[in-house]
Amino acid sequence: MPKLHWRAKSKRYAVRAVIDTNILVSALLTPSGVPAQLIAAIRTQALTPVISESII
Secondary structure, eight states, rough: OOOEEEEEETTEEEEEEOHHHHHHHHHHHHTTSHHHHHHHHTTTSSSSOOOOOTTO
């Protein structure tokens, strides 16, 4: 279940997603798959990505 955190400005909960290299590679290989949908949601700011510098 995704963790939620409070966004004071918008007064709503935001969904955060941990994105690792597996998600990024899968999104590139399968543009219609779930990982690609996650990346699209991040681009539209529907999800807040949580990325570690060590992953990049």
